[in-house]
Amino acid sequence: MVAAGDAMESRIGRMCIERGLKMTGQRRVIARVLSEAADHPDVEELYRRAATLDSRISVATVYRTVRLLEEKGILERRDFGGGRARYEATEEGDHYHLIDVDTGKVVEFEDAEHAALMHRIAERLGFDLVSHRLELFARRKPAPVAADDGAGLQAADSKNGLRR
Amino acid sequence: MVAAGDAMESRIGRMCIERGLKMTGQRRVIARVLSEAADHPDVEELYRRAATLDSRISVATVYRTVRLLEEKGILERRDFGGGRARYEATEEGDHYHLIDVDTGKVVEFEDAEHAALMHRIAERLGFDLVSHRLELFARRKPAPVAADDGAGLQAADSKNGLRR
């Protein structure tokens, strides 16, 4: 039953198999696109990337797949405003998002204090916390000196508990 | 020109006038509905309430008005999931929302620590915070004892820094 399988299956493809999903060509491609995505693509973007690898894929399938994987807990849907849902693979531990209001780029960050604080607040109001959402909308701080050119914008990414 | 003016103008109606908006009958009604809303109605709900006061109002006008008032800073648009935008009057000071996942009811709360924490985080990542969004999705905690019937659900609303 396992044939020589799995060998070239993407990370998310493997997760699909684990949960007993039937692996069709389209699904495999979408799983791979998702596995390789380091950002938070919306359906249209996923469709574009998938279509590059295999043109026999329709948007409807991307929508259905993404929905299915969300139900299976493999993906998480995000809403950063702007009308379309965006997706990212489920990861261990909470993390949050800061959206650059000028470029739309998303920066992930962790904050240990937070989850605890959220629970405390819900508790205080007489509720059990089910989930929470936290997003920061911000603008890159102008460089303090002129020692660095525009390309240096990414520098911050490797500091301060940033992920990825 | 001012006639006996302003006298019976709703709070939001007055704000519209301050910003030089032309006060039509429809706009006055919508402003009043918004002024009296203690919750976070979506456009359809606003339309329903407005139509009760004056049936010569169309949804399109509600959409246009709500959008205009948002641009003028009089209203704030919220997205609590579920597809439709919801609105509330802009208020002094930050407050956040806890959405009861079972009933959809929204509870507002303040948390001083929070805004500060958000700024600190953005700062740490090299950004200037423009705005932020925080929502808790939670479920009412089961009553500890059976001393209270269902109607007691609202009890918590008067404690713990809750607003309204």
Place this chain on the structure above:
DNA sequence: CTAGCTGCAAACCTTTTGCCCGTCA
């Protein structure tokens, strides 16, 4: 009098679905 509003209906956009054919297991 005219810039700005409104109603109506059509247009838009993202996401979902019905139907029927194709395919994985």
Place this chain on the structure above:
DNA sequence: TGACGGGCAAAAGGTTTGCAGCTAG
């Protein structure tokens, strides 16, 4: 082969818009 997945196009659901007539200022 039989249950499940996919393509296509139509449908849904929320929101915006073009147009022609109306109105506050």
